[in-house]
Amino acid sequence: MTADMIVDFDTHLTNGRVYLVELELPIQDAPDDAPSVLNVDYYVIANNHVQAQYFANSAYPDATGVFVNEEPVTPDEYAARGNRGLL
DSSP, X not given: OOOSOOOOHHHHHHTTXXXXXXXXXXXXXXXXXXXXXXXXXXXXXXXXXXXXXXXXXXXXXXXSEEEEOSSOOOHHHHHHHHTGGGO
């Protein structure tokens, strides 16, 4: 079977359906270690920021913090944020 249409991440990004969700995930190396937090950028394909929050909460129910930007990520914002660790 061959697809008639392919919708990839870049298509969703260009059409304003990608939302940045910033997660705070609890981590602990060993039971005796002090708990710590891992900050994760999670990009969600969704129709709106409420749906993006639902998807993030469903995927990471143990997150201690879920912060959803109300506006979708632009291609320039995505590129700039992805390259910040390379500078």
